[in-house]
Amino acid sequence: LVRLRARLSRSQSVFGRGLLSVLSRDHLDEDAWEEIEDSLISADVGVEASQVLVERLRERVRVLGTRTVAEVRAQLAEELTAALEPELDRSLKTAPHDGRPAVVLVVGVNGAGKTTTCGKIARVLVADGRTVLLGAADTFRAAAAEQLATWGERVGAETVRGPEGGDPASVAFDAVKRGIDVGVDTVLIDTAGRLQNKIGLMDELGKVKRVVEKHGTVDETLLILDATTGQNGLEQARVFTEAVEVTGVVLTKLDGTAKGGIVIAVQRKLGIPVKLVGLGEGPDDLAPFEPAAFVEALLG
Ligand code: GDP
Numbered sequence: 001l002v003r004l005r006a007r008l009s010r011s012q013s014v015f016g017r018g019l020l021s022v023l024s025r026d027h028l029d030e031d032a033w034e035e036i037e038d039s040l041i042s043a044d045v046g047v048e049a050s051q052v053l054v055e056r057l058r059e060r061v062r063v064l065g066t067r068t069v070a071e072v073r074a075q076l077a078e079e080l081t082a083a084l085e086p087e088l089d090r091s092l093k094t095a096p097h098d099g100r101p102a103v104v105l106v107v108g109v110n111g112a113g114k115t116t117t118c119g120k121i122a123r124v125l126v127a128d129g130r131t132v133l134l135g136a137a138d139t140f141r142a143a144a145a146e147q148l149a150t151w152g153e154r155v156g157a158e159t160v161r162g163p164e165g166g167d168p169a170s171v172a173f174d175a176v177k178r179g180i181d182v183g184v185d186t187v188l189i190d191t192a193g194r195l196q197n198k199i200g201l202m203d204e205l206g207k208v209k210r211v212v213e214k215h216g217t218v219d220e221t222l223l224i225l226d227a228t229t230g231q232n233g234l235e236q237a238r239v240f241t242e243a244v245e246v247t248g249v250v251l252t253k254l255d256g257t258a259k260g261g262i263v264i265a266v267q268r269k270l271g272i273p274v275k276l277v278g279l280g281e282g283p284d285d286l287a288p289f290e291p292a293a294f295v296e297a298l299l300g
C-alpha cells in the first residue's frame with residue numbers, strides 16, 4: 001500500500017487533496033457536492049459514474065447523519081470500492097493444464113505497454129518458480145521483437161520470434177509449439193497493436209487465436225490500456241473487446257497520470273476485471289489490482 005501510494009502520488013495530489021478540502025467544510029451544501037462530482041470527473045471516473053457515486057454518497061450521508069470529514073471520506077471509499085466490484089475474480093490463468101502450457105495473449109494499441117507488460121509478467125512468473133516462453137508476434141513494430149527478447153534474457157525466458165513484417169499468427173503458432181516441446185508452464189504472446197479498422201483487427205487477432213487453438217486453448221487474453229489516454233483510450237479499448245474475448249485488463253502508466261479514477265471508468269464501461277496495474281517502466285513496477293487498497297491510495 002505504501003508503494004502504491006507513493007507511485008500514485010500524482011493521482012492523489014489532484015483527487016485526494018481536492019476532495020478532502022471540500023469534505024472539510026462545515027456544511028456540505030449544493031456547491032460542495034458539485035465540487036466533489038467535478039473532482040471525480042476530472043480524475044477520469046467518467047461523468048455518469050461520478051453522478052451516480054455522488055448521488056449514493058449524498059444518500060449515505062443523509063441516512064447516517066454523518067458529519068466528520070473522516071466519516072464522509074470512509075463512506076466515499078466504500079462507494080468507490082463497491083464501484084470497482086471487489087468480488088470479481090482477478091487471478092491470472094497462467095497455470096499449465098492437460099500437460100500443456102497455459103497461453104496468454106497480450107493485446108492493445110501500440111505504445112500502451114504490451115511488450116513491457118509481457119516482460120514484467122514473465123518476471124513475476126519466473127520469480128514464482130514457473131517456466132515461461134515469450135512469443136514475439138508483434139512483427140509490425142520494428143523494435144518490438146528485439147525489446148521482448150531483451151526482457152526474455154533479463155528474466156530468463158526463451159523468446160520465439162519471426163521475420164520482421166512476418167505473419168503474427170505463424171509466430172504465435174511456433175511459440176506455442178515450442179512451449180509444448182520444451183514443456184514450459186506459460187506461453188506469453190505479444191501481439192501487434194496496429195489500430196486499423198475493426199475488421200482488420202478482428203481478422204488478425206482471430207487468426208492468432210485460431211492458430212493457438214490448434215494446439216490447445218487461449219487461457220487468458222489481456223488488454224493493455226494506457227491510463228494516461230483517459231476516456232479516449234476507453235473508446236479504443238472497446239474495439240478490442242469487440243474483436244476478441246478479453247478476459248482481463250492491465251492498466252499501465254498509472255504512475256504518470258493525475259487521473260487514477262480511470263480504473264473505475266474502465267471497470268464500469270468494459271465490464272471486464274482490471275487484473276494488474278503498471279506503475280512504472282522498471283521490471284518490478286507491476287502490481288495486482290486490489291480495489292480497496294487502490295481506493296485508499298487514491299484518496300491519500
Ligand atoms: P507496446 O507498443 O504496447 O508494446 O508498448 P511498450 O511496451 O513498448 O511501452 C511503450 C512505452 O511505455 C515504453 O517506453 C515503456 O517503458 C512505457 N511503459 C510501459 N508501461 C509503463 C508503466 O506502467 N509506467 C510508465 N511510466 N511507463 C510505462
